[in-house]
Amino acid sequence: MNSSELKVEEISKNFSGLKAVDNVSFSLQTGEILGLIGPNGSGKTTIINMVTGLMKPTSGRILVDDRDLTRNKRHHFAREGLARTFQTIRLFKKMTVFENVEVSGVSMGKNRKEAAQEAYRLLEMFELSDYADRESGSLDHGNQRRIEIARALALDPKFLFLDEPAAGLNEEESDALLDMLKDFPGQMNLGLLIVDHDMRLIMRLCSKLHVLDHGQTIAEGLPSEIRKNAQVMEAYFGSKVGV
Ligand SMILES: Nc1ncnc2c1ncn2[C@@H]1O[C@H](COP(=O)(O)OP(=O)(O)OP(=O)(O)O)[C@@H](O)[C@H]1O
Ligand SMILES: [Mg+2]
Structure with missing residues (x-):
């Protein structure tokens, strides 16, 4: 199977003075599941909007297999295999x-x-x-x-971005969703990026995590590493969630 790589290089998005996304970089390979997490308003949906062509970044680049898509029209993003669901x-x-x-x-x-x-x-x-x-x-x-x-x-995407697929689901429904999602990136050779506040789902599903706060990357790594990261715990999990 051919593998592909999405590279997001130092993207930023400003909304009249607000740095909604500030210099964020990550990569995603086909077959991989990346979790993008962070508090409300930290820029997660704005990142999905940019990598699917709905919004142009203020700066930075979006590449698939080293082809620069940043300035392409929106429909080219679907043709390049970038698909999404909405919050x-x-x-x-x-x-x-x-x-x-x-x-x-x-x-x-x-x-x-x-x-x-x-x-x-x-x-x-x-x-x-x-x-x-x-x-x-x-x-x-x-x-x-x-x-x-x-x-x-x-x-037939190469990369799929799910914006809060577990929102509004109860624990049982969220587990059923997890069962459906966990194998298909490997089976279908698809890179999956998932945004969700359901930490149970995120921690079980993702092979790596990227954590945002106020538009900036505050941590990246394996779920087990992120769980131990004090800054992430404070910014995101607060004191209420013991994951
Ligand atoms: N079209 C827009 N115009 C102006 N400001 C925007 C726009 N879209 C988002 N913002 C602002 O950018 C910031 C990031 O918003 P975004 O929706 O990306 O956050 P999020 O991490 O997806 O939050 P949530 O978890 O609540 O969905 C917020 O302060 C938001 O109000
Ligand atoms: Mg959002």
Whole structure:
């Protein structure tokens, strides 16, 4: 399998004086799961917005296999294999579960048959087959999250960014999500970046972590190293979470 590497080099984003993201660098290989964590407002979503082309960085570069995508148009990012889900679920609520996933494949230039086959495979993988013909807006929150992930995967990404996939899920649903997510980066040769406040999920799922505070990197490393890092504990976990 071909491996790919995403490199984010010293990216910053200023919003009228506010340094929402300040000189952040990281890399992500296919097959790897990186957790991007930090308190509210620390710049996590802004980073996903930049690496998927929704926002241009004020400075810095985004490269895939040493190709510089920074100034490319938004649709080029999807073509280069960078896909995402949103913090607030964005589905075509009136369309069926199946159609939501199928349309992604069609948008990537697949014919209807190929897109349909792939959609059924993804629905199976995310245990959504029983709901294929239901309106997606009628499903509960946990299932809508899964549809979003299945839909992003139908774009055949090399890198997938999940913005708080466990938000609003209970412990049982979060564990079920973990089971679905843990193997597919290896199986599908995909690099996964996951933002979440659910430390149980993050610590179990990720092979490495990147920690932000006020837009800046305050720590990077293995989950076991981050857990021991006093600055991270103070900035992020506060005194309430004993992870
Ligand atoms: N479009 C925008 N215009 C102005 N300020 C913005 C914009 N988007 C984000 N910000 C600000 O940038 C900072 C970082 O926001 P961001 O949404 O990236 O944080 P986050 O880490 O995703 O937070 P959360 O955990 O609450 O989702 C915040 O102070 C936010 O108010
Ligand atoms: Mg956010």
